[in-house]
Amino acid sequence: MIRHLSHLVIGTSALGLAIGGAGAAIAQTEAARPDAAVTRDADARADAIVGRMTLDEKIAMLHGTFGSAILKERPSEKRNGAGHVPGVPRLGVPDLFESDASLGVANGGQMRKGDVATALPSSLMTAASFDPSIAYAGGAMIGAESRAKGFNVLLAGGANLVRDARNGRNFEYLSEDVLLTGRMAGESIRGIQSNDIVSTIKHYALNAQETGRNVLDARMPEAAMRESDLLAFQMAIEIGRPGSVMCGYNQVNGAYACENAFLLNDVLKRDWGYTGWVMSDWGAVHSTARATTAGLDQESGQELDRQVFFGAPLKAAVTSGQVSTARLDDMVRRIVRTMIAHRLLDNPTPSEPQSIDYRAHADVSQRAAEAGMVLLKNDRGVLPAAATARRILLVGAHADIGVLSGGGSSQVRPASGVALELPMPGGGPLSGFIKITYHASSPLAAMRARAPNAEVTYLDGSDAAAAAAAAKRADLVVVFAQQWRSEAVDVESLKLPGGQDDLISAVGAANPRTVVVLETGGAVSMPWIDRVAAVLAAWYPGERGGQAITRVLFGDVNPSGRLPITFPASDVQGPRPDVPGLGLVRSAAAEAARKPVNPDISTVDLTGGVPTFPVEYPEGADAGYRWFQATRAKPLFPFGHGLSYTTFSYGGIRVAGGDVPQVTFTVTNTGRVPGADVPQVYATRPGFNGAPVRRLVGFEKVTLAPGESRTVQVDVDPRLIADYDPGRRSWHVHAGAVPISVGHSVDDIDLSGTASVNDRLWTQ
Numbered sequence: 001m002i003r004h005l006s007h008l009v010i011g012t013s014a015l016g017l018a019i020g021g022a023g024a025a026i027a028q029t030e031a032a033r034p035d036a037a038v039t040r041d042a043d044a045r046a047d048a049i050v051g052r053m054t055l056d057e058k059i060a061m062l063h064g065t066f067g068s069a070i071l072k073e074r075p076s077e078k079r080n081g082a083g084h085v086p087g088v089p090r091l092g093v094p095d096l097f098e099s100d101a102s103l104g105v106a107n108g109g110q111m112r113k114g115d116v117a118t119a120l121p122s123s124l125m126t127a128a129s130f131d132p133s134i135a136y137a138g139g140a141m142i143g144a145e146s147r148a149k150g151f152n153v154l155l156a157g158g159a160n161l162v163r164d165a166r167n168g169r170n171f172e173y174l175s176e177d178v179l180l181t182g183r184m185a186g187e188s189i190r191g192i193q194s195n196d197i198v199s200t201i202k203h204y205a206l207n208a209q210e211t212g213r214n215v216l217d218a219r220m221p222e223a224a225m226r227e228s229d230l231l232a233f234q235m236a237i238e239i240g241r242p243g244s245v246m247c248g249y250n251q252v253n254g255a256y257a258c259e260n261a262f263l264l265n266d267v268l269k270r271d272w273g274y275t276g277w278v279m280s281d282w283g284a285v286h287s288t289a290r291a292t293t294a295g296l297d298q299e300s301g302q303e304l305d306r307q308v309f310f311g312a313p314l315k316a317a318v319t320s321g322q323v324s325t326a327r328l329d330d331m332v333r334r335i336v337r338t339m340i341a342h343r344l345l346d347n348p349t350p351s352e353p354q355s356i357d358y359r360a361h362a363d364v365s366q367r368a369a370e371a372g373m374v375l376l377k378n379d380r381g382v383l384p385a386a387a388t389a390r391r392i393l394l395v396g397a398h399a400d401i402g403v404l405s406g407g408g409s410s411q412v413r414p415a416s417g418v419a420l421e422l423p424m425p426g427g428g429p430l431s432g433f434i435k436i437t438y439h440a441s442s443p444l445a446a447m448r449a450r451a452p453n454a455e456v457t458y459l460d461g462s463d464a465a466a467a468a469a470a471a472k473r474a475d476l477v478v479v480f481a482q483q484w485r486s487e488a489v490d491v492e493s494l495k496l497p498g499g500q501d502d503l504i505s506a507v508g509a510a511n512p513r514t515v516v517v518l519e520t521g522g523a524v525s526m527p528w529i530d531r532v533a534a535v536l537a538a539w540y541p542g543e544r545g546g547q548a549i550t551r552v553l554f555g556d557v558n559p560s561g562r563l564p565i566t567f568p569a570s571d572v573q574g575p576r577p578d579v580p581g582l583g584l585v586r587s588a589a590a591e592a593a594r595k596p597v598n599p600d601i602s603t604v605d606l607t608g609g610v611p612t613f614p615v616e617y618p619e620g621a622d623a624g625y626r627w628f629q630a631t632r633a634k635p636l637f638p639f640g641h642g643l644s645y646t647t648f649s650y651g652g653i654r655v656a657g658g659d660v661p662q663v664t665f666t667v668t669n670t671g672r673v674p675g676a677d678v679p680q681v682y683a684t685r686p687g688f689n690g691a692p693v694r695r696l697v698g699f700e701k702v703t704l705a706p707g708e709s710r711t712v713q714v715d716v717d718p719r720l721i722a723d724y725d726p727g728r729r730s731w732h733v734h735a736g737a738v739p740i741s742v743g744h745s746v747d748d749i750d751l752s753g754t755a756s757v758n759d760r761l762w763t764q
Contacts, residue, residue, distance in 0.1 A: 038341065045345075046337035049091050050329055055315065057088050058332045063299040063310035066282075067098065068111050078353055079150035080111055082282070082409070083300050093336060094152070094348050098300075101154035101192075101199075102172045103405075103542075104412035105145045109433055115353075117145050118361040119405065119412035119439055121542035122171035122521060123158055125372035127180055127564035128539065128642075130678040131701040132187040134368050139191025139199070141364045147195045148354040152344050154192050155246065155409075157201035159185040159236045161229050162522070162565050163208040163623050166579055168490045171406040171521030171540055175564035176624025176639065177696050179720060181232040186239025196343040198243030201236055203281060205229050205263055207248035209615070211490045212581035214283070214606045217251040217614045222262075224620030224688075226724035234272055235717075243276045243338040247296065249284045251612065255294070258284045264295025271729065271764040277334035283606045288313040289322045297331040304606060358415040362544050369548035374537040374561035375643040382476070382513050382533040384555025384645060389475040390454050394444055395507060396461035396500065397480035397519055402438035403538075403545035404519040408487025414439045414543035424486070428589055429608075436484050441546035443480065443517075450550050464503045468510040477514045478553065479504050479532075485521030490579050494525040494571050501527055508532040517549060523567040526636060537561070555645060560676035560701070562642035562745070566625045569636045575627055580615045620688045625746045629694060630687035640680050640696075640745035646671025646706070650679060650750040655740050657756035661716040665742050665751055669704035676703040681714045682746060683721050683755070684739040692739075694746050695720060718760065728761070735759035 050058070064085035070077050083098035100106035105117040120126070120138050127135075139156070146154050158169075162176040175181045185201065192199040206218035206229055220229075237245075245268060247258040257263060258280045268274045282301025285291055288309045291299075299310035307313070317323040339345055375383070385392075397404065402419030405411065417440035424431040448456045459467050461479070471477045481500050485491060495501065508514045508531030515534040518524060519541070526535070536559070538549050551557040568574060588608045619627045625639035647670045656662040663681050681698035698714035721738055722731040738757055743749035 042337050042341040045340050046333050049088070049093060049336050050333045052091060053088060053332065055318070058328060059311065059315045060086050061088070061332055061335055062297070062314060063302050063308055064096065064098070066301060066303055069303070078112065079351070081151055082106070082108065082155055083153075085298070092345055093339065094344060096153050097151045097349070098153040098155055099146055099149070099151040100409040101142050101146060101156045102158055102410035104142050104414075105149055105151065106409060106411055107413045108409055108411065110413065115149070116358075116413045116415045118142070118358060118365055119414040119416075119543040120365050121369045121372060121545070122406060122540040123174050124171055124522065124564055125539035125541060125561075126188070126368055127174035127184050127372070128374050128537070128561040129368065129371035129701070130180070130562050130699055131371055132183055134371050135184040135187040136191040137364050138368055139188035140194050141191075141361050143192035143195035143197055143199070145356055145361065146192070147197055147349050148356050150349045150351060150353065151197070152349045153198045153244070154200070155202065156192055156199045157185055157189045157236070157240065157242055158203070159201050159233050160203055160205070160207045161232055161623050163617065163619075164490070164576060164579065165494060165523045165565070165568055165574060166491045166571070167208060167522070168210040168485045169408070169487050170565070171485055172410050172487070176566065177564065178228055178232045178235070179696050179717070180564055180699070182235025183239065185232070185236035189236065189240025189242045193240070193243065193342060196347045197349065198338060198342050198344065199240070200244045200246045200279065201233065201240065201242040202246035203248030204233060204245050204257060204268070205248065206252050207250055207257070209490055209579060210488055211579050211585050212610050212613060214249045214608070215610050215612045216581060217254060217612055218617065219253055219614055220617045220620060222726040223724045224617070226726070227621040228623055230267060231719060237272060237274065243342050245274065245276065245278050246281055247278055247284060249281055249606070256284070256286050258296050259287055259291040259294040261294040269295060273764075275334065276338045277331070285309045289317050292317075292323050292327060292331065297334050362416065365542040366544035366548050369538075369541040369545055370551060370557045372539065372561045373548065373552045373557075373559045374563055374641070375559040376535040376537055376637055376641065377529065377532070378534045378643050380512065380533050382515060383553060385476055385553050389451070391474045392447060392451065392454050392456045393470055393474040393477045394447065394456065394458045395467050395471075395477065395479045396503065397482040398438055398460075399443040399480040400458040401442050402440050403443070403541050403549075404482050404484060405437050405439055405540045406485050406521050407434045407436060410487065411435070411437060416440050416543040426589065430488050434486055434488065439543045439545060441544050443546040443549050446546040446550035450554050461500070461503050464499070464506040467503060468506040471507045471511040471514065474511060475513065477507055477511045478517060479507055479514060480517050480519060481524075483520040483524055490582070492579065492582065494523055494568065496524055504528040505531055515553065523565055525568070525570060529636070537563070558645045558673060558675040559642065560644060560678065562640050562678045563637055564639070566628055566635045566639050567637040569634060573628070573633045573635065575617065575619045581610065581613045584610050584613060618688070622687045622693060626687055626693045626695060629746070630689050630691045632691070638745045638747040640678070640743070641748070642678070642745075644671075644675045644677065646673045646675035648675075648677040648704075648744070650742050652711075653742060653751040653753050655753035655755050657758070659758050659760055660718060661721070661738065661740070661755035661757060663698065663714040663716065663740055663742065663753070663755075664711065666709050666711050667702050667704065668709040669706055672706050674703065674705050676701055678702075679712065680743055680745065681716070682741045682743065682749075683716065684741065685721060694741065696746070697721065716755070721757065730761050730763050733757055733760040
């Protein structure tokens with residue numbers, strides 16, 4: 001927990017929510033938790049409803065279809081989304097209408113013709129804000145739109161750690177760090193569920209790459225999992241209290257995640273005391289009795305499974321005694337009880353779409369984009385852009401019409417409009433569903449509006465020589481570089497595609513006042529870094545991305561984002577030099593590309609004909625920046641890095657030990673303009689190879705006027721400095737001295753101290 005010790009009164013603004021450990025987060029969100037009376041009421045009502053249900057009614061609630069399937073029975077139904085599960089109308093239990101919603105209410109394949117929604121920036125950008133109120137506001141916004149459209153379950157809450165920089169789905173996840181991921185995911189979920197709907201948390205667990213995701217076997221010892229990926233999920237669940245947990249496609253230590261008794265029964269339901277329900281990902285079920293016994297409660301998107309495992313086969317298994325009646329009732333009760341607790345019965349979503357203030361919601365998206373921009377480099381005072389600049393050249397990435405977004409099930413049809421849609425590279429069975437989409441938010445138009453007295457021009461960058469020649473005549477050059485990422489496919493390299501590296505090098509050599517704006521779904525390599533003056537990570541900035549980028553470049557917004565992931569200097573610095581299984585998947589994809597595309601996604605073979613293969617995680621709990629520290633590899637930009645148009649200093653550190661270490665220090669704006677800083681608190685402990693590594697144990701977003709100071713206090717969650725003991729199912733903090741540091745990034749430390757901690761052993 002982090003507290004402001006100044007006399008400022010700060011409520012729920014972006015500056016008022018501070019972060020320490022998950023234990024503190026629980027205290028901060030206590031008001032959002034149902035009280036004992038509400039819990040007892042939900043329990044009693046669920047018991048009464050389940051007791052009156054027939055066997056067929058119970059079975060019907062345990063398997064769902066694609067949302068479009070409902071149109072066969074109800075042609076006028078407007079709530080057709082990712083999934084549908086029938087309710088029990090005679091008992092007042094409504095249907096479950098489910099929508100993909102990582103970055104906004106999705107409309108995959110335009111199943112709802114003409115329906116649009118507000119597109120948030122990528123989750124990485126939200127995490128880069130290091131501001132939980134940004135995550136909460138985004139969640140509350142998409143939850144409100146979901147409710148207005150009639151959906152009562154959002155398939156949101158991506159909480160997988162970023163373990164491979166090339167993962168195609170990294171833009172949907174938050175961070176490589178446990179604390180940052182847990183806190184931001186929890187706040188997003190809490191925001192969604194403030195609308196009396198259910199959010200999932202996903203994809204449980206170790207879903208760290210898209211290559212072979214349906215067949216790979218992620219291998220990691222229990223202690224390492226508990227101290228990393230599982231702890232991130234645990235923290236997010238404690239904060240957000242999601243109604244459902246979605247298990248992933250992959251195997252974990254030899255068992256599919258959706259029939260993995262260790263993950264579902266032992267960890268989630270027994271150790272964490274989770275009372276919601278476990279739903280499968282679409283096409284992630286492989287059995288009936290084995291899956292139910294292992295803890296899976298509901299089969300989702302049954303059309304993508306080899307058969308409907310939780311339909312007639314489950315009924316037969318219950319009738320024969322292979323699956324007990326008690327287990328069946330537990331599965332149904334978990335769903336019904338959660339629906340009651342989240343007021344789906346008492347405040348059902350409307351059957352007809354309601355009006356939405358898309359302009360106000362676009363403001364939420366723009367604030368998130370502005371808060372998550374990370375200024376990576378700023379030499380020669382090139383930014384903010386000078387008001388005297390009269391000739392500004394923009395180059396590349398379709399910056400004349402819009403900004404890039406990520407592909408897959410999270411794709412939003414933005415209310416601002418689609419500027420451009422291109423086919424998925426390489427074709428394949430999902431190309432009818434996945435497109436390269438640009439949101440209609442033109443950086444060119446935004447810059448012309450911001451600098452009406454300047455000549456602002458655009459070149460598409462297809463001719464590097466022409467761009468370099470034009471750059472020589474400009475006062476400022478902004479090169480927009482892009483790398484598209486999507487669900488279902490990883491990038492093979494961190495290199496910018498399409499000759500963009502050569503383009504940037506040529507333009508940078510022609511004009512020393514060259515700025516590069518990165519529209520990417522993760523880290524990229526930068527062989528041209530020494531040839532440009534400034535680099536701004538704009539991620540996938542959402543439906544107001546053009547305006548947000550412009551406001552940061554011109555100094556209307558002082559950049560305050562920090563990297564939630566490490567930017568490697570090269571592909572080979574990570575634990576796995578190549579994407580595991582890439583050769584197998586590439587061969588299978590080549591074969592699939594020779595077949596005609598079927599627009600019916602339910603016909604897709606999700607395995608792609610690829611056999612099971614192992615993915616080893618030698619880094620264990622030391623994902624991301626901790627791997628870089630343990631191996632002494634120097635990244636291009638470290639975790640937590642980010643520049644500002646002002647400067648900050650830290651001082652007066654005080655460290656107290658005991659059971660819950662406390663760190664107190666002062667932050668001062670030493671520059672000439674207002675700005676926001678993110679002081680980061682780290683504890684140092686041995687890494688997987690015995691080398692000392694820092695681990696984030698606290699952070700805060702602090703906004704200060706020039707010369708202003710503020711004192712901050714961090715309470716460290718003991719789990720972040722503990723070892724997990726699988727034999728005793730306990731956390732163990734060993735007595736001794738724990739080095740504590742405060743810095744601007746994991747590699748830029750200003751203050752140091754030591755916490756003398758007590759020996760402590762405790763269970764979940």
